[in-house]
Amino acid sequence: MKNAAEPMDIRDLVIDDRKRGVFRVHRSCMASPDLFQRERRLIFDRCWIYLGHESEVERPGDYRRRTVAGRPLFFVRGKDGQVRVFLNSCPHRGAMICRRDGGNAKILRCFYHAWSFNTEGELIGVPGRDAYGPNFDPAELGLKKPARVDSYRGFFFVSFNPDAEDLRTYLAGARDYLDLVVDQTQEGMRVVPGSNKYAIKANWKLLAENSLDGYHLIPTHRTYVDYMAGLGTDDSGDSLAARPPGAGRALGNGHCVSENISRNGRPIARWHPVFGEEAKERIARTRRRLVREYGEKRAFRMADTSRNLLIYPNLLIMDFVAISIRYIEPVAPDRMEVTAWHLVPREESGAALATRLDSYLTFLGPGGFATPDDVEALESCQTGFRASENEWSDISRGMLKSRPGTSDELQMRGFWRQWHANMLGRNTTNVQDGQPTESQAAAADSEADGLGHRASAR
Amino acid sequence: MTATSRPALRGIVEEFLFREAALLDDWRLDDWLDLFTHDARYMVPSTDLPEGDPGRDLVFIDDDIMRLRARVARLNSRHSHRENPRSRTRRFVSNVRVEETEDRQLSVSANVLVYRFRSGEGAPYVGSVEYVLRRDGEDLRIAYRRAVLDMEDLSWHGAVSIIL
Numbered sequence: 001m002k003n004a005a006e007p008m009d010i011r012d013l014v015i016d017d018r019k020r021g022v023f024r025v026h027r028s029c030m031a032s033p034d035l036f037q038r039e040r041r042l043i044f045d046r047c048w049i050y051l052g053h054e055s056e057v058e059r060p061g062d063y064r065r066r067t068v069a070g071r072p073l074f075f076v077r078g079k080d081g082q083v084r085v086f087l088n089s090c091p092h093r094g095a096m097i098c099r100r101d102g103g104n105a106k107i108l109r110c111f112y113h114a115w116s117f118n119t120e121g122e123l124i125g126v127p128g129r130d131a132y133g134p135n136f137d138p139a140e141l142g143l144k145k146p147a148r149v150d151s152y153r154g155f156f157f158v159s160f161n162p163d164a165e166d167l168r169t170y171l172a173g174a175r176d177y178l179d180l181v182v183d184q185t186q187e188g189m190r191v192v193p194g195s196n197k198y199a200i201k202a203n204w205k206l207l208a209e210n211s212l213d214g215y216h217l218i219p220t221h222r223t224y225v226d227y228m229a230g231l232g233t234d235d236s237g238d239s240l241a242a243r244p245p246g247a248g249r250a251l252g253n254g255h256c257v258s259e260n261i262s263r264n265g266r267p268i269a270r271w272h273p274v275f276g277e278e279a280k281e282r283i284a285r286t287r288r289r290l291v292r293e294y295g296e297k298r299a300f301r302m303a304d305t306s307r308n309l310l311i312y313p314n315l316l317i318m319d320f321v322a323i324s325i326r327y328i329e330p331v332a333p334d335r336m337e338v339t340a341w342h343l344v345p346r347e348e349s350g351a352a353l354a355t356r357l358d359s360y361l362t363f364l365g366p367g368g369f370a371t372p373d374d375v376e377a378l379e380s381c382q383t384g385f386r387a388s389e390n391e392w393s394d395i396s397r398g399m400l401k402s403r404p405g406t407s408d409e410l411q412m413r414g415f416w417r418q419w420h421a422n423m424l425g426r427n428t429t430n431v432q433d434g435q436p437t438e439s440q441a442a443a444a445d446s447e448a449d450g451l452g453h454r455a456s457a458r
Numbered sequence: 459m460t461a462t463s464r465p466a467l468r469g470i471v472e473e474f475l476f477r478e479a480a481l482l483d484d485w486r487l488d489d490w491l492d493l494f495t496h497d498a499r500y501m502v503p504s505t506d507l508p509e510g511d512p513g514r515d516l517v518f519i520d521d522d523i524m525r526l527r528a529r530v531a532r533l534n535s536r537h538s539h540r541e542n543p544r545s546r547t548r549r550f551v552s553n554v555r556v557e558e559t560e561d562r563q564l565s566v567s568a569n570v571l572v573y574r575f576r577s578g579e580g581a582p583y584v585g586s587v588e589y590v591l592r593r594d595g596e597d598l599r600i601a602y603r604r605a606v607l608d609m610e611d612l613s614w615h616g617a618v619s620i621i622l
């Protein structure tokens with residue numbers, strides 16, 4: 001790796017030779033403090049960043065605090081039912097207004113000098129108000145907000161960039177995948193109480209990659225695969241070649257997905273022996289409802305395909321054995337904090353909910369049968385990066401294929417291409433492996449990809 | 459174990475807990491499994507919801523005996539990468555309290571400090587463990603075991619990769 005005295009040209013950090021199928025990322029991208037600061041400025045201060053889910057603040061006065069792109073924030077539902085987001089820092093002299101992870105309050109009072117604010121953020125109380133001069137204007141001293149706040153189907157995002165495009169446009173092709181998740185429920189989704197918070201001593205981008213990486217599944221998660229096979233997963237062999245290829249896609253703006261026909265159960269509408277006989281009829285019923293409402297094809301995608309969706313830059317919606325929201329907060333070049341929540345359909349309770357909660361714990365979470373080994377893998381890579389003569393990481397799998405699967409890496413290249421464009425100060429770029437020739441596009445159109453829809457021409 | 463005095467009862471339970479801790483620190487996990495009843499549960503709630511109920515909330519771990527066996531099989535295999543090579547652990551068990559329940563089970567709580575060392579780093583898991591112990595002849599069996607962490611998150615360890 002180049003030393004700090006002669007930093008790499010940003011243009012040279014990613015080698016993307018679409019003709020020869022070469023894709024390499026310079027490992028300083030995961031280790032350099034300068035690049036970390038640059039990411040802060042050009043990515044995290046400019047993109048839409050996930051904040052939280054509407055269900056986390058159900059009633060007026062409910063609040064939650066978060067750290068988002070380095071900033072302490074909180075969001076609160078007002079008396080009018082609106083969710084508002086505030087910087088968690090007192091306009092007076094900076095103390096944190098909200099000092100618990102969550103709760104309910106009618107008035108938000110800063111403990112330091114006791115200024116108080118309503119849930120709309122207005123300054124409504126200043127002890128000893130008369131000592132301030134005539135130019136002291138409470139209207140100017142309300143709680144500050146991030147430049148932009150918007151939500152899509154219950155997921156709230158913020159942006160610190162006043163000029164950010166609107167959230168719907170930003171989400172691009174990821175919107176359809178969020179719809180596939182949210183449409184599974186009739187009464188809306190909710191986050192269950194409790195979150196999994198852990199830190200990984202590795203660069204945040206390694207987890208973005210890893211969460212979309214189908215290539216590592218068998219070697220890294222052999223114990224999980226064996227466990228599920230023992231419970232009756234229809235496993236037609238444990239080699240990479242024996243598995244259905246699925247699809248890896250770049251959805252634009254850095255959002256990416258890896259999508260597969262599920263081999264394990266999906267609590268929504270794909271039964272698996274691990275759910276127990278008594279769940280069979282209920283799951284069949286949900287499936288019939290999905291077919292009725294959305295037609296066979298889309299119902300198949302909702303019920304039988306799993307998706308790991310990356311909302312660029314740092315949010316993952318993992319919809320497979322259960323639905324996990326995974327948020328990555330970068331804290332240093334070699335350290336990230338991860339929070340995971342469990343998203344469930346509101347109409348599920350009792351046995352259905354218990355089945356789903358249990359399914360989550362097999363794979364997911366820092367106490368599950370798989371996540372600890374991912375943590376190990378990422379930390380191992382980060383330590384490996386200290387061998388700085390080894391400058392490049394290879395992300396070229398499937399680059400010359402017309403239809404990359406989940407164990408290929410288009411879904412990671414899509415992320416990196418957007419990252420590289422952003423780091424060069426550009427907003428958009430071609431995230432695909434290449435411009436399709438006419439014959440490729442025709443071939444893609446004539447062939448369904450086994451996931452119930454046609455591959456889009458790339 | 460009939461009409462055992464309180465201090466004597468605590469002595470018996472402590473003896474049991476110390477033996478359990480040694481089995482875990484020595485990675486004798488199959489022997490550790492033998493301490494459990496067939497209807498046992500092992501639970502670790504999330505750090506932000508210590509009272510979390512696995513039927514309603516998100517927890518870290520909620521194993522019935524089948525999954526606990528699978529967890530041990532996983533930890534015994536070469537492919538549980540977070541624990542291969544295995545970490546070194548040392549458990550300190552103290553502040554043991556024992557209540558006898560009406561159905562002659564023992565409701566036990568203890569403070570635990572589990573130091574874990576691996577890959578050049580070391581940090582403790584700090585918390586309490588609650589047990590329901592059942593008498594089995596002269597012996598005791600674990601019917602329920604719940605490890606509640608005091609840390610605010612898993613920022614030191616990144617995972618719960620050992621038995622807590």
Ligand code: FES
Pocket residue numbers: 090091092093094095110111112113114115
């Ligand atoms: S810092 Fe908040 S009232 Fe002074």
Ligand SMILES: [Fe+2]
Pocket residue numbers: 210216217220221370374
């Ligand atoms: Fe993984």
